[in-house]
Amino acid sequence: MNVSRDIYWIVFVCILLIAGVVVIQWLQADGKASTIPKSLVTTWKEDPRTSRAFTWYTEDPTIQGIVQIAKGTDAADLNAEGVSVWSAVSTVIDTGKGKQQGVHKAEVTGLESGTEYIYRVGSGEAGGWSQPAIFKTEEDDIKSFTWINVTDSQGEVESDFDYWGKVLDQAFRIFPDSRFIVHNGDLTEEPEDEAGWDYFFNKAEKWVSRIPLLPVTGNHDEINEDADRFTSHFNLPNNGAKDSNPGTTYSIDYGNAHFVFLNTESNIKGQKKWLREDLKKNTKEWTIVAIHRPAYGGNSYEKIEDWVKVFDEFGVDLVLQGHNHEYSRSFPLKNGKIVNEGQGTVYVTTNTTGPKFNEKKSDQFYQAMHFQNNKGMFAGITIQGGMLTYQAYDVEGQKLDEFTLEH
Numbered sequence: 001m002n003v004s005r006d007i008y009w010i011v012f013v014c015i016l017l018i019a020g021v022v023v024i025q026w027l028q029a030d031g032k033a034s035t036i037p038k039s040l041v042t043t044w045k046e047d048p049r050t051s052r053a054f055t056w057y058t059e060d061p062t063i064q065g066i067v068q069i070a071k072g073t074d075a076a077d078l079n080a081e082g083v084s085v086w087s088a089v090s091t092v093i094d095t096g097k098g099k100q101q102g103v104h105k106a107e108v109t110g111l112e113s114g115t116e117y118i119y120r121v122g123s124g125e126a127g128g129w130s131q132p133a134i135f136k137t138e139e140d141d142i143k144s145f146t147w148i149n150v151t152d153s154q155g156e157v158e159s160d161f162d163y164w165g166k167v168l169d170q171a172f173r174i175f176p177d178s179r180f181i182v183h184n185g186d187l188t189e190e191p192e193d194e195a196g197w198d199y200f201f202n203k204a205e206k207w208v209s210r211i212p213l214l215p216v217t218g219n220h221d222e223i224n225e226d227a228d229r230f231t232s233h234f235n236l237p238n239n240g241a242k243d244s245n246p247g248t249t250y251s252i253d254y255g256n257a258h259f260v261f262l263n264t265e266s267n268i269k270g271q272k273k274w275l276r277e278d279l280k281k282n283t284k285e286w287t288i289v290a291i292h293r294p295a296y297g298g299n300s301y302e303k304i305e306d307w308v309k310v311f312d313e314f315g316v317d318l319v320l321q322g323h324n325h326e327y328s329r330s331f332p333l334k335n336g337k338i339v340n341e342g343q344g345t346v347y348v349t350t351n352t353t354g355p356k357f358n359e360k361k362s363d364q365f366y367q368a369m370h371f372q373n374n375k376g377m378f379a380g381i382t383i384q385g386g387m388l389t390y391q392a393y394d395v396e397g398q399k400l401d402e403f404t405l406e407h
């Protein structure tokens with residue numbers, strides 16, 4: 001008996017068997033790419049009183065997405081004959097390692113203001129639907145509303161995004177009636193890693209399937225002027241600066257406030273021009289700007305100095321910022337100087353919602369509040385007629401800052 005020859009044969013057969021199993025699993029996995037919607041997020045593209053926009057992905061890149069929507073809160077109405085159906089624009093995105101996924105963007109218009117709707121998104125086939133979710137359109141002449149401000153979730157692994165989910169859960173525990181979320185950028189650490197986006201949306205799904213998430217573009221969202229992997233996840237107003245990546249600059253009205261989203265990563269000059277034009281047309285009582293790299297946040301991003309002049313010129317009330325991963329709130333500022341309340345712009349950075357905390361920077365003359373508590377944070381901001389109230393909390397629900405602005 002030739003023992004060594006037998007061993008070679010056994011090893012050879014084992015290798016063949018293992019290779020066979022791997023090939024079969026690969027073929028099965030490939031043939032069964034999921035049609036179940038994931039990374040579902042709602043936004044606005046147009047008027048929050050009468051429209052709602054949606055974006056979701058599918059592992060299966062071949063399907064056409066649809067939205068079913070019914071007035072009220074009864075999921076059974078989605079199965080009723082004649083339920084309203086809206087087609088998504090479905091495209092394919094290369095998510096790396098030879099993998100492609102489906103991107104589905106839809107918008108529903110002609111809705112009634114101040115009204116609850118139930119909806120689901122999917123392929124239209126059994127097993128290919130999202131969980132039904134309920135949202136409410138903005139009321140006409142709304143007098144009071146709250147939104148949540150968060151920034152820099154910026155996770156890499158699942159546990160990082162568990163933390164983001166925890167911060168958001170606490171935010172909605174304290175501000176349960178919030179109408180939308182402003183996220184000041186750096187949603188994930190590595191935008192080319194789709195697993196990060198899967199976790200980001202998955203951990204926030206119970207909120208962002210109902211409550212619009214309005215994102216700012218951070219330096220981890222747009223890299224070398226490429227923001228495709230970020231913008232593919234959001235269906236946003238198409239009213240931004242010419243020559244900016246679509247979906248990275250936009251503005252929207254809610255209640256008596258105007259919100260402007262700027263992109264600190266590219267086309268700074270072009271956005272200055274657009275910002276002036278946008279603010280010239282603004283008829284709202286309050287003006288809120290959201291940016292990633294701060295104008296006044298422990299340090300100042302010099303490239304956006306010209307934007308600050310426009311904020312001063314048009315009397316922007318509040319600038320929401322990110323990037324520095326610490327807490328900073330300025331006194332009211334105008335022309336680089338501290339001014340009386342109501343005479344200038346307040347700049348805030350609400351730490352982070354992710355696992356990364358920077359060492360506290362040196363205190364600046366313009367800071368009314370500046371600290372590093374090494375805890376995830378969020379702010380609830382309420383506008384009630386001529387009064388704005390900003391309240392910042394940590395992940396455990398402890399209030400750490402509060403201020404009001406009056407008109």
Ligand SMILES: [Fe+2]
Nearest residue numbers: 152154186323
């Ligand atoms: Fe960041």
